[in-house]
Amino acid sequence: MIKISTVALSLLITACSMQAPPYEASIENVQIIKGAKVKQVKVGKITSTKQLDSISLRGSSMYSPVNKSYGSYLQKALEYELKLAKLLSAVSSTVLTGEMLTNGINISSFSEGVGEASAKFVVTRDNKVIFDKIISTNHTFESSFMGAIAIPNAQASYVNLVQKLIKNLFEDKTFISVLKD
Numbered sequence: 001m002i003k004i005s006t007v008a009l010s011l012l013i014t015a016c017s018m019q020a021p022p023y024e025a026s027i028e029n030v031q032i033i034k035g036a037k038v039k040q041v042k043v044g045k046i047t048s049t050k051q052l053d054s055i056s057l058r059g060s061s062m063y064s065p066v067n068k069s070y071g072s073y074l075q076k077a078l079e080y081e082l083k084l085a086k087l088l089s090a091v092s093s094t095v096l097t098g099e100m101l102t103n104g105i106n107i108s109s110f111s112e113g114v115g116e117a118s119a120k121f122v123v124t125r126d127n128k129v130i131f132d133k134i135i136s137t138n139h140t141f142e143s144s145f146m147g148a149i150a151i152p153n154a155q156a157s158y159v160n161l162v163q164k165l166i167k168n169l170f171e172d173k174t175f176i177s178v179l180k181d
Contacts, residue, residue, distance in 0.1 A: 018155060019065045020055075023077040026163040030084045033170045038179035040089035041082060044097035046075035046119065052103040055158075057151045062105075062158070071100050074119060077162050081170075094125045094179065101134065105158065107150045113143035115154075115161035121169055123178055131178045137164040 048071030055062040055070075066072040078096065082088035098121040107113040116138045123131035141157040143150045169175055 016059065017061045017063060018057075018151075020062055020070075020073065020158045021156060022065055023073065023080060023162060024159055025077075025081050025084050026167065029081050029163060029167050029170055032167065033081065033087060034085040036170070036176045036179070038087060038176060039094060039181075040087050040092045041123075041179060042089055042092040042095045043075055043079045043082065044095045046071040046078070046098040046100065048072075048074075048100035048103065052100050055103065055105050057105060057107060057154050058147050060151060062155055070103050071098075074098070074100060074162060074165070077166060081166060094123060094130075097122050097124070102136070105154045105161070107143050107154045109143060110145040111143060113141045113150065113154050113157065115139040115141070115157055117161050117165045119165065121175070123175070125178075125181075130181075131175055133172065133174065135165060135169045135172065137161065137168050139164050 048069055052071075053064060053069050064070045064073040066076050075098075079088055098119045100117070100119045102116055102118040104117075105113060105115040116136075118134055118136035120134050121131065122129060139157060139161040141153055141160070143153055
């Protein structure tokens with residue numbers, strides 16, 4: 001009886017948590033940063049708080065597949081896009097770091113879900129701050145009053161939310177200008 005209860009409890013626990021999908025690079029983002037003709041950059045640590053590392057989706061929790069940290073997820077996403085643009089350098093004196101400030105998805109509406117994310121990005125060169133700015137975004141997607149539709153749609157939309165945050169960073173004129181110098 002104890003074994004059955006343990007198995008049932010473990011199934012219940014795993015049913016209430018899930019991982020965000022692995023990040024997929026945005027070709028548009030890669031083209032934007034590559035077309036900006038900036039110098040190579042090193043991506044340092046992007047941090048996030050424990051509070052931001054769990055996204056509640058109608059009673060289920062969604063965690064990052066990268067160290068259970070959405071800061072690490074964003075860091076890997078930036079590295080991936082810069083690598084595809086051939087702009088990532090482990091030895092560059094220009095370093096991009098940051099801190100996630102907001103990170104969430106709301107699927108309480110019957111027809112539309114909304115994701116919101118923001119991060120403070122800092123660029124240093126030779127240990128001197130040359131860029132310090134908060135970049136924000138939101139992403140709307142189709143949702144439903146039925147959890148069986150709303151939760152998977154919210155889960156799948158997280159990649160789009162991060163892609164939009166990175167796009168807003170890559171389109172920031174000040175960010176681009178400091179990477180050109």
